[in-house]
Amino acid sequence: xxxxxxxxxxxxxxxxxxxxxxxxxxxxxxxxxxxxxxxxxxxxxxxxxxxxxxxxxxxxxxxxxxxxxxxxxxxxxxxxxxxxxxxxxxxxxxxxxxxxxxxxxxxxxxxxxxxxxxxxxxxxxxxxxxxxxxxxxxxxxxxxxxxxxxxxxxxxxxxxxxxxxxxxxxxxxxxxxxxxxxxxxxxxxxxxxxxxxxxxxxxxxxxxxxxxxxxxxxxxxxxxxxxxxxxxxxxxxxxxxxxxxxxxxxxxxxxxxxxxxxxxxxxxxxxxxxxxxxxxxxxxxxxxxxxxxxxxxxxxxxxxxxxxxxxxxxxxxxxxxxxx
Amino acid sequence: xxxxxxxxxxxxxxxxxxxxxxxxxxxxxxxxxxxxxxxxxxxxxxxxxxxxxxxxxxxxxxxxxxxxxxxxxxxxxxxxxxxxxxxxxxxxxxxxxxxxxxxxxxxxxxxxxxxxxxxxxxxxxxxxxxxxxxxxxxxxxxxxxxxxxxxxxxxxxxxxxxxxxxxxxxxxxxxxxxxxxxxxxxxxxxxxxxxxxxxxxxxxxxxxxxxxxxxxxxxxxxxxxxxxxxxxxxxxxxxxxxxxxxxxxxxxxxxxxxxxxxxxxxxxxxxxxxxxxxxxxxxxxxxxxxxxxxxxxxxxxxxxxxxxxxxxxxxxxxxxxxxx
Numbered sequence: 001x002x003x004x005x006x007x008x009x010x011x012x013x014x015x016x017x018x019x020x021x022x023x024x025x026x027x028x029x030x031x032x033x034x035x036x037x038x039x040x041x042x043x044x045x046x047x048x049x050x051x052x053x054x055x056x057x058x059x060x061x062x063x064x065x066x067x068x069x070x071x072x073x074x075x076x077x078x079x080x081x082x083x084x085x086x087x088x089x090x091x092x093x094x095x096x097x098x099x100x101x102x103x104x105x106x107x108x109x110x111x112x113x114x115x116x117x118x119x120x121x122x123x124x125x126x127x128x129x130x131x132x133x134x135x136x137x138x139x140x141x142x143x144x145x146x147x148x149x150x151x152x153x154x155x156x157x158x159x160x161x162x163x164x165x166x167x168x169x170x171x172x173x174x175x176x177x178x179x180x181x182x183x184x185x186x187x188x189x190x191x192x193x194x195x196x197x198x199x200x201x202x203x204x205x206x207x208x209x210x211x212x213x214x215x216x217x218x219x220x221x222x223x224x225x226x227x228x229x230x231x232x233x234x235x236x237x238x239x240x241x242x243x244x245x246x247x248x249x250x251x252x253x254x255x256x257x258x259x260x261x262x263x264x265x266x267x268x269x270x271x272x273x274x275x276x277x278x279x280x281x282x283x284x285x286x287x288x289x290x291x292x293x294x295x296x297x298x299x300x301x302x303x304x305x306x307x308x309x310x311x312x313x314x315x316x317x318x319x320x321x322x323x324x
Numbered sequence: 325x326x327x328x329x330x331x332x333x334x335x336x337x338x339x340x341x342x343x344x345x346x347x348x349x350x351x352x353x354x355x356x357x358x359x360x361x362x363x364x365x366x367x368x369x370x371x372x373x374x375x376x377x378x379x380x381x382x383x384x385x386x387x388x389x390x391x392x393x394x395x396x397x398x399x400x401x402x403x404x405x406x407x408x409x410x411x412x413x414x415x416x417x418x419x420x421x422x423x424x425x426x427x428x429x430x431x432x433x434x435x436x437x438x439x440x441x442x443x444x445x446x447x448x449x450x451x452x453x454x455x456x457x458x459x460x461x462x463x464x465x466x467x468x469x470x471x472x473x474x475x476x477x478x479x480x481x482x483x484x485x486x487x488x489x490x491x492x493x494x495x496x497x498x499x500x501x502x503x504x505x506x507x508x509x510x511x512x513x514x515x516x517x518x519x520x521x522x523x524x525x526x527x528x529x530x531x532x533x534x535x536x537x538x539x540x541x542x543x544x545x546x547x548x549x550x551x552x553x554x555x556x557x558x559x560x561x562x563x564x565x566x567x568x569x570x571x572x573x574x575x576x577x578x579x580x581x582x583x584x585x586x587x588x589x590x591x592x593x594x595x596x597x598x599x600x601x602x603x604x605x606x607x608x609x610x611x612x613x614x615x616x617x618x619x620x621x622x623x624x625x626x627x628x629x630x631x632x633x634x635x636x637x638x639x640x641x642x643x644x645x646x647x648x
Binding site for chain 2: 062063066067068130131153154155158159160161163188190191192193194196197198200201202203204205206207208209210211212213215216217218219220221222223224225226227228229230231232233234235236237238239240241242243244245247250265266268269270279281282285287290291308309311312313314315316317318319320
């Protein structure tokens with residue numbers, strides 16, 4: 001039974017179970033071992049689990065060689081890893097389950113039901129699925145109230161963002177516990193209010209990719225130049241400041257003025273796609289108030305200066321990285 | 325007259341003219357001064373030009389304080405900056421003109437015609453416009469063959485990507501010279517094959533923003549969580565590797581397999597927008613061949629390892645940045 005008030009600051013006696021030991025399962029094991037958890041891994045074939053152990057050790061050692069985990073703790077982390085031969089053993093005493101099975105509705109439904117049977121009450125069962133919502137694979141599970149999607153970006157031990165997607169049945173306490181475990185493991189939990197096809201990471205990625213593919217198909221630019229437009233432009237900016245904060249700082253009077261000034265340009269751009277480009281709807285939902293709370297209009301000059309300093313620091317680090 | 329074979333490695337005797345001294349004009353001045361050019365700036369009012377000089381000096385000093393320009397060269401850079409009182413003087417002897425006037429078709433057309441009149445033959449006239457194509461503002465200019473869009477991301481002295489957009493009249497030599505000047509100034513030129521509404525930087529940004537606004541309007545996630553999904557997820561990855569390279573490395577058999585595996589998921593996601601999501605068109609245009617040239621399928625494991633190492637290096641630099 002998981003205690004919802006636990007903040008997972010000391011994890012030396014806690015167990016996390018990983019079911020499915022492909023690349024994502026391995027990377028998750030690294031995430032939790034790094035945070036001090038005991039990790040039990042299980043896959044249908046012992047050979048896969050053994051292979052996974054080697055992959056996990058490789059990844060931890062590599063992190064160690066970059067100074068991203070303490071070299072002296074690597075041996076202990078590997079001792080905290082247990083290879084299990086049965087699903088029931090793999091789930092016993094666990095405070096959180098990360099399911100990393102195949103992307104197949106039928107397989108995932110059966111696997112979830114089996115996991116649900118052997119896992120202690122109230123313990124969240126998170127799925128790494130990138131596209132199947134819990135409302136479909138967990139519909140028949142007795143414990144569907146503790147099933148939810150916990151979808152990472154590949155590879156999760158190197159990219160912090162992880163989206164947490166409840167179904168209509170997911171208990172609030174389960175959502176909170178999963179978020180806390182992610183936060184305590186150095187991840188950045190992104191909590192969705194409800195399910196949506198593709199969740200949000202792949203929807204945002206898919207929107208940009210769709211445009212990129214179209215530009216390529218229309219012969220507007222080469223793939224290399226489109227990639228460079230992102231790495232040396234948009235991606236560089238977005239790695240330091242999200243899309244909403246970015247535009248709030250790109251008009252003297254903030255986001256509302258940005259939409260007023262550039263809205264027509266964006267609408268014209270996408271006029272032939274039938275896309276919904278009336279961004280002002282979001283303003284009605286309080287976007288401006290929230291952004292202004294973080295960056296008051298009277299202080300936008302200072303916010304821009306801070307942004308520029310962040311960028312300069314990042315440029316310095318980039319240059320150092322290149323020289324090493 | 326510009327010599328197209330010049331690679332702009334030694335710029336101490338070359339002049340670049342900046343017409344319009346708002347924030348973008350100031351940042352461009354920093355870009356060119358940093359690269360060793362002489363820079364002449366001009367705006368309609370002397371007061372604006374004088375104010376711009378202070379802004380330029382501030383920005384260069386700030387770069388100096390981060391070690392991004394050599395402190396000992398700052399005085400010289402500022403000596404290389406000339407404030408001009410007339411357009412004709414501002415353009416005399418220049419090898420490149422960066423026009424930073426207002427985003428207004430009529431004003432830009434008149435300004436371009438005037439710049440064209442006073443600028444030496446063959447010298448490229450680049451406009452910083454984010455949305456007005458050269459085919460419209462330069463249509464009536466005698467020298468429309470040397471007019472083109474050179475659109476930066478704000479702020480250009482900190483973000484390298486700059487898109488170069490020729491009109492149907494732009495000479496190839498002009499396009500090449502403009503690209504070389506950008507490259508020599510530390511920017512990353514992205515050369516479009518033809519004009520398109522919004523060019524490519526804002527189309528890519530707009531596609532992601534449109535999806536982000538929609539998610540917000542639909543109450544799927546908060547603006548803070550959407551921003552975090554980008555900074556700690558997609559943006560972090562995209563700052564190191566563009567969208568096409570990213571997906572090529574996210575399926576064991578590369579981009580074609582990625583499209584086969586995930587294409588249906590993305591199509592389902594955007595099925596209600598009428599969007600064109602048949603990514604396989606791009607494959608017919610040689611995307612796979614190009615990506616395989618850079619990352620052969622037989623070597624994808626190694627490419628993923630290289631990607632992970634880049635990420636680890638970036639994580640290390642991020643942590644150091646935070647500690648400073």
